[in-house]
Amino acid sequence: MKRTRRAFPWCLIALTALVPRSFAQGSSAPQTDPIAALVNQLDLDRYKATIKGLTQFGDRRQGTERNRKALDWIEARLKSYGCTNTERLQFEFTEPVKRAPPAAPPPARAGGPAGAGGSTLFGQRGATGVNIDASAQPDEHLRALNAEPTPQGTSLREDVYCTKVGTSHPEEMYIVGAHMDGIGWGEAADDDGSGTALVMELARVFSLPGVETERSIRFILFNNEETGLHGSSAYVARRKDLQGIESPKGSGRYPEPKWLGMIQHDMMLFDHGMPVARLGADGKPLLDPKGQPVYAPPREQRAEADINVEYQSAAQHADGAARLAWAFRAANDKYAVRYPAAVGFHMTNTDSTPFTDWVPAISVRENERGMQIGAGWNPHWHQPTDLYSAYSDKDFLLGLDAARTTLAAIAQLTGAKFKN
């Protein structure tokens, strides 16, 4: 037996010599997972630097010069990543917005008041609202940067996008979006610098040399989300009937590939949990001017923070959207590093909403929009405190894991390969 064993390696070497070279390499060094190789192109410093870059334009309120400068900056960055076929979609917008009278609130449920999107506001709630007071921004530099108001009347606004063209199915695409405008007299770092930076980072990775996808991907930054989804609504109205049309005929070019799915990213950083009663230095609950206890979320990212992938159960393509959401959860299980994903069915108030009649559409966020953000789980939402400096690495890592999740899911859905 000993003798036979000793002889065995020699025998193996002799056999290996007979095996064709390519096969021998394949069997001795298994191919690395191309999805993992792509996900590994993301890193925390780059993600943070892109959010920081966006904050140089203050709150990027729609219709202002700081908003237009941010669009130019985003477009230049997309081109520098190699996503060079950038385009803009122009639409007219009129201020003030004519809003429909608010519908009567639905009756409360056992768990609490009804929230947006069909949700229920369980548990303790914190303050929500939009800051419209420039003097609420204590930073003089930022107050000056955000000073220009939205123009009244009708003028043009722009969305910006670039497209990774699929090799075998250029006529079909997934749309990966975020909104680049903000409000509140801060830096709109989380809402929605965090989603905009995520989309930009994905455009960078998918544009790296050696990356190929079978299907197309459009990376889009919508404007005028905060006025009521006007940038995404304009996109749907103007582009939906162009889907899958080759133009010019015979060119192999599809200005608007057929929509396979739409994924919107909006507020990616902050999941500190349910608001709790704030205590004063004396250990007693802090009271507001009306004598009511003040509830606010904890100051640190909670260890069990998660990424919330939502679809809308009342949407026309709800079944397809649910399948898309679960594909994101599976991608998160496999490729996220620190924070898991949860799936919910009350997607609402985001740029994926105008797409729901046409295509499976989901949103990816730090919290559920209805039940959690709607109950004051993010104290910086639309406030002067939505600043880059308000977030820690534990917060930024939630956004980075959301980026890993979307990148991995979209890479799988579009048949991505990475020849590095």
Ligand SMILES: [Zn+2]
């Ligand atoms: Zn937002």
